[in-house]
Amino acid sequence: MGRLIVISNRAPSVDGSGDSGGLVVALKDALAQNGGLWIGCAPEQTDTPAPELVVHHRPDFDIGLFELEPELYRDYYLGYSNSVLWPALHGRVDLIDVQPRYAAAYRDVARRVAGLVAKVVREDDLIWVHDYQMIPLAHELKALGVTCRIGFFLHIPFPDLQTFKAIPDWQNLSEWLADHDLLGFQTQRDLGNMIQIFRHTLRGELRANGNMGIGGREIVMGCFPISIDVGGFRRLAEEGAADTPPPALPRLIGVDRLDYSKGLPQRLAGYETFLADNAAFLGQVALVQIAPPTRDDVDAYKAIRSELELMSGQINGRFGTVDWTPVQYIHRAIPRDELAVLFRLSSVGLVTPLFDGMNLVAKEFVAAQDPADPGVLILSQFAGAAEEMREALIINPHDPQDIAQAIRTALDMPLTERVERHQALYAHLEKHDVGHWSAAFLDRLRAVDRISPDGVAPFPGMTPWSRTG
Numbered sequence: 001m002g003r004l005i006v007i008s009n010r011a012p013s014v015d016g017s018g019d020s021g022g023l024v025v026a027l028k029d030a031l032a033q034n035g036g037l038w039i040g041c042a043p044e045q046t047d048t049p050a051p052e053l054v055v056h057h058r059p060d061f062d063i064g065l066f067e068l069e070p071e072l073y074r075d076y077y078l079g080y081s082n083s084v085l086w087p088a089l090h091g092r093v094d095l096i097d098v099q100p101r102y103a104a105a106y107r108d109v110a111r112r113v114a115g116l117v118a119k120v121v122r123e124d125d126l127i128w129v130h131d132y133q134m135i136p137l138a139h140e141l142k143a144l145g146v147t148c149r150i151g152f153f154l155h156i157p158f159p160d161l162q163t164f165k166a167i168p169d170w171q172n173l174s175e176w177l178a179d180h181d182l183l184g185f186q187t188q189r190d191l192g193n194m195i196q197i198f199r200h201t202l203r204g205e206l207r208a209n210g211n212m213g214i215g216g217r218e219i220v221m222g223c224f225p226i227s228i229d230v231g232g233f234r235r236l237a238e239e240g241a242a243d244t245p246p247p248a249l250p251r252l253i254g255v256d257r258l259d260y261s262k263g264l265p266q267r268l269a270g271y272e273t274f275l276a277d278n279a280a281f282l283g284q285v286a287l288v289q290i291a292p293p294t295r296d297d298v299d300a301y302k303a304i305r306s307e308l309e310l311m312s313g314q315i316n317g318r319f320g321t322v323d324w325t326p327v328q329y330i331h332r333a334i335p336r337d338e339l340a341v342l343f344r345l346s347s348v349g350l351v352t353p354l355f356d357g358m359n360l361v362a363k364e365f366v367a368a369q370d371p372a373d374p375g376v377l378i379l380s381q382f383a384g385a386a387e388e389m390r391e392a393l394i395i396n397p398h399d400p401q402d403i404a405q406a407i408r409t410a411l412d413m414p415l416t417e418r419v420e421r422h423q424a425l426y427a428h429l430e431k432h433d434v435g436h437w438s439a440a441f442l443d444r445l446r447a448v449d450r451i452s453p454d455g456v457a458p459f460p461g462m463t464p465w466s467r468t469g
């Protein structure tokens, strides 16, 4: 059996610090077999990038870093990836910032990474590409004659056809996606959108086996909802909570990267409505919102930060007293073990994205709860997690009344109902943890039948439809 080669924008750290994040836990075992390799961008940019992957050996697997010049990295990462693709795939076409050099840098990085990977890959290796920063990679690898199986998993949502067509390069993106052997999505919603887009852009035909036929090839597609290390996170929460006193007031908790897709202003508006409508709860609850800034150099992220600071100040000014602060807004990351305890000692988890691939915070909140006295999860209908976590209180994040009502329902919910809902949510999570996710994806990738339905083996570097770029 060949090696597993994982390729993502960022690789795990060379010294293993930060490995507790779900993805590394999930892929460690598969990578450790036969000397696996995880390839990602070097954390520092340089004007003189190495002409090869910079390989670091860890006891479990190798890390291969590709180096980029600062301007190239900026235009590829902050530019095309996070100012075009991220907003577009999250349905925020109003926030797309199209600059010709962004698209060129995105393509250049894929070409460069493909060149480096082609030098180290072997025919029986499996390649697993992650996320929107790397969509053209399989195309570039195939153009270089790489013939091994290539799977792609999209961590973020995939939009409908009209939204997708707002991306100036949409035809290319669609063709690049079709260059994979296996395409994995978080939800049926995203998978359905991909099917619609392939039908429209590449005259794709959905086969009875669920695969997509395009130009004489068959692409395997599936829905693989990502998860967390459920048992590991539960233990972190249990151990930490044993010597942590409970909060003075029932706590509502929100934990998110500071991103416009996470519905943070909508969450605060819902909380404000709750306070305005429920005078009996004034001074009796507190919202802790943890939201460390990310991608601070992109204007849309500066704007959301100011908006939140303003809103939390307004709520505190309107309802707060000398003894009570309704919103505690913390904008820095906190260690995972502290996070687990915070979740466990909170009565309500607020997860209100406007559009989200999955949302792991929803799963972490449930995993961390005390099964004998669990908190209640309030979850947006637009989080991928809502397809699985039906026993949460599902809300429309655009409706402050709906959020306010759910907060009231959660705070009033009797213990028996809280326990029942938590049991059902936890039982599902336990069966579908992140190990289940990675095994399901890799099993499907290994099983991909490389012979097309017409009996024609795919020819490396050649695809049967015309290209536009």
Ligand code: ADQ
Binding pocket: 155, 156, 226, 255, 256, 257, 290, 291, 292, 332, 333, 334, 335, 336, 339, 356, 357, 358, 359, 360, 361, 364
């Ligand atoms: P993200 O958009 O980053 O991920 P999410 O799934 O919520 O979103 O994961 C965030 C992770 O960061 C969680 O593990 C959370 O605990 C952690 N985190 C957030 N704020 C933190 C803080 N203040 N301190 C410490 N840790 C913090 C993308 C997609 C998601 C998808 C994931 C995985 O946007 O939809 O679920 O990938 O596929």
